[in-house]
Amino acid sequence: MIPETAPVESPHDAEPPSGQPLLRVNGLTKHFPVRGGMLRPLAGTVRAVDDVSFEVRGGETLALVGESGCGKSTTGRLVLGLLRPTGGTVRYSGRDVTRMRGAELREHRRRMQIVFQDPFSSLDPRLNVGGIVGEGLAIHRMGTPSERRGRIAELLTLVGLSPRDAGRFPHQFSGGQRQRIGIARALATSPEFLVCDEPVSALDVSIQAQIINLLRDLQHERGLGYLFISHDLNLVRHIADRVCVMYLGEIVESAPTEDLFRDPRHPYTRALLAAVPRLDAHSRPPERVGLTGELPSPANPPEGCRFRPRCPRAVPESATARPALTEVAPGHTVAACPCFN
């Protein structure tokens, strides 16, 4: 049983209305300029995230899945307010993150934290665990020094470590223990929402389940919302309530998790699922379409359906217009390419 941790007092008391999404992302777009030669003229634009929309409620896990380079991490950084978007909005608890500045943006970052992929590079080796976990408390001036020490001890216990570990350094811990430290750090400021960016992909498979179970327990106890970024579909099936499939900066399919696995509609989703080792023999096998070819450059995405050059079903009309997201079942939308007809 994970012990309850008393939240450190915070000036922010705005809760989302019950049943309302905590996070609403609408038309989110991020284009990175690509610089050329010595004089650095603009050589092009990487369309990392293009017109992406989704919502996450408190206590819910939304997974973002797709190949490396499809824009998942950039979406996470935009949601956290670590990057300014080229277009679109991110509303958190009703407030537009993209317009936040100064104290309001700091407060957003207190309320929404990140768990990083690599617990080896994401913990400062010069700080002891108490310093790492307590950093957010110090930045946000939460509690007195003695209250912070108590809070650090509670957090370490919460993630399955010992309060005595506060005086040790990251290199003295295993990968799984380091990720527990990363989670304690993320929880220090009593956030309501975590962006989990491939939180277990750097860990041994035997350790992954322990960290996933810890994240699930914490979610159940605290009603945390998760944006769970992963390329591991077996894992996503286990942890997510809903899934958005991203391809070259766009969402091509979005559905409740079981619907997506039972009835994938987009050829890209089907190709991703076909590549996954099957753990569950009961669900319908997806159409056997392999994922061939490389991901095209997001600096020069194909016209129309971006998946067209790799799609076994592509038709000439696939090149004409960007497929619109269409609802095919309750809560299940797909970018409907002419190749579906």
Ligand SMILES: Nc1ncnc2c1ncn2[C@@H]1O[C@H](COP(=O)(O)OP(=O)(O)OP(=O)(O)O)[C@@H](O)[C@H]1O
């Ligand atoms: N600061 C940046 N400047 C230029 N291009 C960038 C920048 N950050 C990301 N990109 C590009 O944006 C695209 C999307 O990257 P992103 O890291 O969001 O993808 P991802 O799906 O999270 O991949 P991965 O799993 O490898 O992190 C990639 O082509 C990447 O090279």
